[in-house]
Amino acid sequence: MTQVSTIGTSGVKWGDSEKQQWLALQAVKRSYFADVVSQIDALGSEFSVEQYGQLCYPELAPATTEYPLFVLKPKSWQTDKPTVLVTGGVHGYETSGVHGALAFAKTAAAQYSQAFNLVIAPCVSPWGYETINRWNPTATDPNRSFYANSPAQESAALMKMVNELGVELLAHFDLHETTDSDNTEFRPALAARDAQTHDNWNIPDGFYLVGDSENPQAEFQAAIINAVATVTHIAPADENGEIIGAPLEQLGVINYAKTKLGLCGGLSNAMYKTTTEVYPDSATATPQECIAAQVMVITSGLDFILAQHNA
Template sequence: MTTAQDPIGTPGTPWGDAERALWRSRQSRRRSYADDVLAAIDRLRGRFDVFEYGQLEYAPDGYPLLAIRSRDWDDALPCVLVTGGVHGYETSGVHGALLFADRHGADYAGKANLLVAPCVSPWAYERIHRWNPDAIDPNRSFHADSPARESAALMQLVEPLRGRFLVHVDLHETTDSDESEFRPALAARDGQPYEPGEIPDGFYLVDDSANPQRAFQQAVIDAVAKVTHIAPADADGRIIGSPVVAPGVIEYDVGRLGLCAGITGARYTTTTEVYPDSPRATPEQCNAAQIAAVCAAIDFALAHGGDAGKG
């Protein structure tokens, strides 16, 4: 695992336009959004409403942003948002969202309105990266006047329904490349020293410290534990530097940090973190963990949530 600072730029000096351009020139397409995501969405058109909520133009490429919505949408029902691929490199988030819609979307007909944005960051999906082409992390950019077009488009999609969401599940991964590639690049971009961290072996969740929902998070952990292992705390009782507040659960102030999980105002929100590099987990298990998390989250919220919005 590489622990040296990213070689782009001058140590101690934040990147400017030249450094960002150099970084962008080193990124290459490694997989196809059209083949992996758009084709999978096309197969769902017979059962769901599919619509474009934005278009990203990153010359020479263009990316339609597609969402999947319950065909039997009922304004009297609570709304559920499932998001994947906010960080494009986090593969099971994208495929977990698509597989959830395919395999379990019909389970919630007449119970909830589903809105699924399976790949928020298609440019990064193709390049297996965390950032967008401007070297911006979309998952720190969900705020007013967002510099990330991916984040702004998703917020515009969600805004008319704010206050009506009961649950939002944002699907992510924590990978070895977070330490070998992305955190060193972040330090270089911001002109900061790189301080090595520790990648947890297993699945965990991020709760909202401004709206903690312990029983909800526990229900999700219990469901996922049947599919894959839950990350233990480290020797200091932490996961990725944050105190463990319950088995497999840490907290962030998601709104203050501009995280995707803060965009809906839902009563029940969680961010999943799958560990795909574990020798104890296969890609199929990672997808299954995401699906189990979404189903458990919706089931708990419908059983306990009552009206939408924070209680």
């Protein structure tokens, strides 16, 4: 989202013309098909690989205009097992969310498949992945678009897929990152698009979780934080006792009204819901460490659920 200061008129919301100007500034930097789809295909012996949607953006021509969306499901669905959803890449630029979901599928899912029906959507926003972008090609944020008649194809496709499962989710792990570019690119772009003031916030140095204010599940969040602390450092609160403008509920945890805000984490009534926020720009974090933290979230969360329900 570079050069947004050159787009439109200060104090006036963007229309179609301004959004097209913004789109013209975006460039493909990596390949969804080479980086992600190839790994999904390679998991075909362990999972049922299903296409759950097809994004179509003719305004991208002559570049790639269509992106297939894939989900990993159990080869044998068992109705007596609870269902767990893992989503990555709702914001395509948040790299460890995508590769963390894939790493879980490759390295850890098998040990939990006896207890759960695992449904894994590794990359919800493929164009965002390719262009390292928060928005989709229409300058819409998929992670503010999980509601009826969604303006984001990415969000609508995922909601339809989850609805067609025909089951109530027990848990949902939504894998994200908070990056320095949130302040340098994405929040300035949001302010320009909406003709509003969006003050920069302090980017926390470390990992944190976003729980659901309507169903916080504090012990669940705490168990995950304690486990992730063995992999990467946990973000402290700022001088106001907040993380990204929200009050700290406990170490490394804030809460949002997920459904009201149209967040991916609010798409269901799952008992256990958490949104991860890895900090890949930390001087002490490596890309592999960020991926490992995402995997640890899922495994420690599932371990907590198993302990609670088997007690």
